Amino acid sequence: MTNANTNTGNLNPFFHPAAHYASPEDVLNDNELSAPEKRIILSSWASDMFAVDSCPALREIPGMSHPVRLADILTALRQLDDEDDDPPRPGGAPLRLRRPRAAAQRRSP
Numbered sequence: 001m002t003n004a005n006t007n008t009g010n011l012n013p014f015f016h017p018a019a020h021y022a023s024p025e026d027v028l029n030d031n032e033l034s035a036p037e038k039r040i041i042l043s044s045w046a047s048d049m050f051a052v053d054s055c056p057a058l059r060e061i062p063g064m065s066h067p068v069r070l071a072d073i074l075t076a077l078r079q080l081d082d083e084d085d086d087p088p089r090p091g092g093a094p095l096r097l098r099r100p101r102a103a104a105q106r107r108s109p
Contacts (some may be wrong), residue, residue, distance in 0.1 A: 024076035035080055046073045
């Protein structure tokens with residue numbers, strides 16, 4: 001696997017999220033970002049593209065001086081899910097499907 005820093009070396013650091021954040025918590029605490037924007041940044045960090053060679057539990061994000069634990073990124077993503085303002089969709093009554101053979105036997109004379 002190649003080093004993630006070499007793959008993105010030509011990118012302008014202004015456009016890379018890591019140029020502005022030092023940790024997943026920094027992303028969560030940025031009030032100027034929407035939840036979907038935070039999710040995009042954190043999801044990109046969780047990508048295997050940034051996995052550290054021989055240590056897949058760490059991510060080496062371009063622009064950061066230290067590796068980030070994948071577990072910390074996933075925890076931040078879960079926090080976003082927990083903070084989601086949308087209430088869960090109400091469920092309907094469970095639908096029982098008849099077994100095809102039993103339904104056919106009831107119909108036959």
